[in-house]
Amino acid sequence: MYRVRQNSSAGVLLCLALALLLQGCKANRREAAAIKIRWAHDPENLDPLQLANQTAVDANYLLNCSLLQADLVTHQFAPVLAEALPTVQFLGDSLMRLHYSLRPEATWDNGRPVLATDVAFTLKLMFCPGLPNETPSSEYRFIREILLDPNNPRRFSLVCTGQAVEYVQASGDFFVLPEASLDPGGEMRRFSLADLQHRPATALPNAVLQALAQRYAAAAPGQTPERLPGCGPYRLVKWEKDRYLRFRRKPHWWADRVRPRPVLLEARPARLQYVIIPDAATASLALQRGDLDVFPQMPTREFTRLRTSPAARATLNFYATASYDVTTVGFNTRHAVLADALTRQALSRCLDAAGVLKANELRQGQRTVGLISPSDRLNYNDSLTPVPFDPAGAVRLLRRAGWQRAARPEAGWRRQLPQGGTQELRLVVRYRADEQLFATIALQFQAAAASIGVPVALLPTESGAFSMALRNGDFDVYVRSLRGNPFIFNFTSLLHSQSVGAGNATGFSTPESDRLIEAIAAANTQQRRAVLLRRFQALMQQQAPIVPLFFLSSHIAASKQLTGLHPSSIKPGFTATAMDWAAGPTTPQ
Amino acid sequence: MAVLTTFSFSWTQKWAFAWLGLLVAVAAVAPALPLPYLPTVPDLAHVAQAPLGPGRHWLGTDVQGRDVLSLLVFGTRTAVLLTLPAALLAACIGALAGGAAGFWGNRRRVETAYWVLAAGGAWWVLRLPAPWLGPLVAALAGARLLMSKRNRPTPGPRLPLDALVMGAATALDSIPRLVLVVAMAASAGGVSATGLLVLLTLTAWPTPARLVRAQMLRVRALPFAEAARAAGVPEWRIWLRHAMPHAIKPLESNFPLSLVSLLSLESTLSFLGVGLPPEIASWGRLMASFRQEPSAWWLLAFPTIMLVISILSLNALARWRRI
Structure with a gap:
């Protein structure tokens, strides 16, 4: 009897040991599992002096x-x-x-x-x-x-x-x-x-x-x-171009010794993997299958669809915040046909920002008059009205800009140059091929422009080629998002003459706008800066090198097993380094 | 050599003819049809709307607010205007190349001046150093050819025509056609409708070429060809007037299959987003938009029905029999 009891105790102990071992394996597996985050495109270049995107x-x-x-x-x-x-x-x-x-x-x-x-x-x-x-x-x-x-x-x-x-x-x-x-x-x-x-x-x-x-x-x-290791918390382990980037946490990072440690110095995930999936529908499927853990900047329609799906709600958390990402349309002012403000103003009236916001973003966004978010009440110029969708007004402005419609409707618009010769208004719109929103804006612009006789060709472009095209000025019109923040209002890299050929893709600059940009960056009080920013928004609306359409909402869907996401309106919209696996079922590797 | 042929069609084939005829008719008159919307005009007030909803979108709208009916009609036009010319061109190129390769094989001797002419042309096309040298050499060769018409031509080396044609066809066949077209489209940074037509043609000619070559190998040894040679009929005339009409017979049943292949390829390319420019309607692109809105079944159902019926119809036509 004693032997039997001894055997049964040994069995219980063995089971316990096995259970503990299995639990340990599970915990280790969870710790080792990389948090997988979707990126829509490759970073192209990780040079800290030349941050492309x-x-x-x-x-x-x-x-x-x-x-x-x-x-x-x-x-x-x-x-x-x-x-x-x-x-x-x-x-x-x-x-x-x-x-x-x-x-x-x-x-x-x-x-x-x-x-x-x-x-x-x-x-x-x-x-x-x-x-x-x-x-x-x-x-x-x-x-x-x-x-x-x-x-x-x-x-x-x-x-x-x-x-x-x-x-x-x-x-x-x-x-x-x-x-x-x-x-x-x-x-x-x-x-x-x-x-x-x-x-x-x-x-x-x-x-x-x-x-x-x-x-x-x-x-x-x-x-x-x-080859140039920084003092950040992670090390790049592998970078497969256009596929993924794997980061591993340094075993002994200096900030581990900081007490108390602020969120900015947290580096919880042992491994982070950024998976590059340009197509949003594919990324959404990957998220639902568990091949992805975080899907930031999820398209609004997909976000709304998933949020109402019981299956998705069982495994995913959904976060929606306002953002400082503004969707813009830019004109290449270095091209002769787009060098004058009146032509740009006319074309900006072919953009139906309200319609796109309603159709594509389900009204989850804010129309804007400029590059300052409407939620920034101090700096936003609320005395301006957003550029209306007004093709008839566009025709009037084109005529004022010296354009004349040819006798045959398909011949478009032409303009006599003072030095002789003629210009023809014919545009190529570039946008990133993987963005549904940009495709809709481009299509709407094309249709509206066609209705007034301006031929527009669409050129959806792969992300890397798009960045290069912007740098080289190989476009007439582009559609893209700009990511801002509520702290710094320095438009030098975007619209100053110093940045033409670098960040200033439109090539726009005037002495007045340069002075204003410098004055904004140097304003010594918030009130003074607000006055200048309001003036800057008015000037930009009048010159129209960039037409800001609306500020987007930020939508993030993430696995329910993740904690510490801290969704925010500030880019990139969440804190990757503060995330961690919640206690509970393991995540498949 | 008169041959009396009659055609007999089953009901399936009659329906197939009717469907394909309808597609061609729709493609021809698409711009004149009284459609409520054009395929390039988005209706932002009705995005991803189900069929028979408000706004006169009878077959619904896609995720960009474009009318599905209009996209289907103009997608038909795209399909017909791309695949039909591509298949015809591929059949012509394949028939000529395969017919010539089968008839002359590697035996044909070509006058030296032709070789020089070709070398000059290649020099200029390939932009080799001093490209002016190419046209100069070609001009000299041309002059020599004109002179040789008066004198007795001097036969040059043998032209390995069969090896060249079959080598090119094998090289093209060794790469999957989809991969080849995607690579070529990507290297060109996108393709226009004309560019895609050229791409489809370039990748589709090997099959007809093989079929015609195989038939020509048989035809050239038939008694009537031997008789024509014995009667002193020039070789090129025997090839064109007597042998080719027999050699191209296999293309009759291959042509619909070639159309099926091209139609599928064009739809696949558009589905993948590497085909036509975005403003050109396509069944494949319409199907692809279903991925953005998986609840919008009509984006998948209608173009798939069109594609499936078209492919089945072409397959039915490929099976016709002569009596």
């Missing part, structure tokens, strides 16, 4: 750290590498000094601390000739000098030209790169930031700068970021 920005936040970053939970800028928000010191009425101190815990992967010299080096990279730094050099030109504290290698001050309210946030919103990796001899220290900023384009080549540019090109951080 939002996916590249999102990937860089995993690989690198900035001094400050927008906190999606509090909707405020918060310190990351910096210990705290910078303290502000005004110098006279035209300069300001921002005093920063870096976190003592912040280190690179080799254990070397992140120091003020790294920040100085990164700023100098932005102005070093021979590097792909057109965009940051225009955005951070307001930082005229960096002063290192001789007594504390983690303290420094940024001297800014102007006393703009947004310099506090903007001054820390760039990825800090390691000086030791690119300039081990510290040769760049002999250059001041001002030297590089004011270096004439015709200056003789400098051996140090040339060598640095060559080292940067050899590192190729755009394609092989592992």
Whole structure:
């Protein structure tokens, strides 16, 4: 009897051990399971100096750290590498000094601390000739000098030209790169930031700068970021172009030692996998099958359909927030037929923003007069009215712009040039082929333009080719979304003459708009900035290089087993690094 | 050589003829039909609307508000205007190439001047260094040919016509046609309707070429061909006037099958979004829009019905028998 009892106890113990082992396996499996997030297109380039699109920005936040970053939970800028928000010191009425101190815990992967010299080096990279730094050099030109504290290698001050309210946030919103990796001899220290900023384009080549540019090109951080490891929480494990990017969390990330740890310094998922699925319908199927865990920017109709489906509701959570993503139509002002404002105004009246918003977005969005969100009551110019859908008005404006309709309707519109010759109004619309919304806008524009005799050809383009076409000016009209934020209103990279050929795809600039953009970026009070922003919106509506149609709602569908998503109106709309698997059934790998 | 033939059609084949005739008629008069909407005009007030709903959309609308009936009618036009010419052109090219390859094989000697003429043309087309050299050489060869008409032509090396034609056909057949067309369309950055027609033709000629070549190998050895040669009829005349009419007989039953293949390919390409420009209506693209709105059954049902009936009709025609 005793033997029997002993055997039964052993059996129970064995079962318990097996159960514990299985549970352990399950837990390990859950920990090891990558969180799979859908991206609509490949980042193309992960160069921290040349962020081509939002996916590249999102990937860089995993690989690198900035001094400050927008906190999606509090909707405020918060310190990351910096210990705290910078303290502000005004110098006279035209300069300001921002005093920063870096976190003592912040280190690179080799254990070397992140120091003020790294920040100085990164700023100098932005102005070093021979590097792909057109965009940051225009955005951070307001930082005229960096002063290192001789007594504390983690303290420094940024001297800014102007006393703009947004310099506090903007001054820390760039990825800090390691000086030791690119300039081990510290040769760049002999250059001041001002030297590089004011270096004439015709200056003789400098051996140090040339060598640095060559080292940067050899590192190729755009394609092989592992050669220039940042101090972010993740490492890129594998990047299959147009298929997926796999990130693995660093086992010992410096922020693990920070106590208490803010959400921005959370890095919970052991593995993150961004799966590139351009087609939204395919991505939705993958989500429902469990091959995806998060589907951000889900098309509104699909989101609404799934939300009402009992099967989908059993496995998915749905989040809808307002966003700062504005859908725009841009005109290539470098093309002679679109160089004048009247023609652009006329064509903008062929866009039925209200109709598309109702049909495609099920009214979940906000029409707008400009690039400022209507929810920003201080800065939004509510005295303007959105551009109406008015083909008859478009005809009148075309006539005012000097266009004449040919006798035969199919011959379209022509205009005599003062220097002789004629122009023909015939347009090509480019948009990303995988976006249903853009296709609808393009189709509607084509139909409305055709109704007034303007021939329009549609050219849906693959994402990478679309970016290249915008950079090269190979379009007449484009349809795309711009991602904004509620903090920084710097339109330099989008509409300033400095950025023509880089971020300024429309090629638009006038002395007046340049001055206004610079004044907005330098405005020293919120009230002053609001006045300028309102004027800017009026000017843009009058010049119409870009026609903002509406701000979109952000829709996210995610597996119910995920927690810590923190849906937000700020891009990218959720916090990938704060997500974690909830306790419960395991997720299939 | 007179042959009395009569045609006998089953009821299925009569229905098939009627359906295909209707499609061709619809394709021909589509722009003149009193449709409530054009396929390029979206009705944003009625998006993804079911059939017989408000707004006179009798077969519903797609996810962009386009009228399904109108898309079907103009999709028919696209299908007919693309596949019929492509199949005809492919049959002509295939018949000529296969017929010539089968008739002359690799035996035909070609005058040297023709070789030089071809080399000059190729030099110019391929933009080899100093491209002007090509037309110059071709012009010299042309002059030589004109002169040789008066004198006795000098036979040059043998032209491996059969090997060339069959080699090209095998090379094309070795790559799946869908992959080939997608690759060519992608490398060109998108294709127009004319471009797609050329692509379809280029990839569809090998089958007729093989069939005609095989038949020609038999025909060229028939007594009437030997008799014509013995009577001193020129070779090209025997080929064109006497052999080719017999050699192309297999195309009669192959032509509908070729149409089926092209129709399926065009629909597949449009479904994948690599075919025609977005403003051109297509059954395949209409089917593809079902993925954006899976509850809109009419986006899948109507074009599928059209496609299936058309394919079945063409298959029925391919089975006709002569008595």
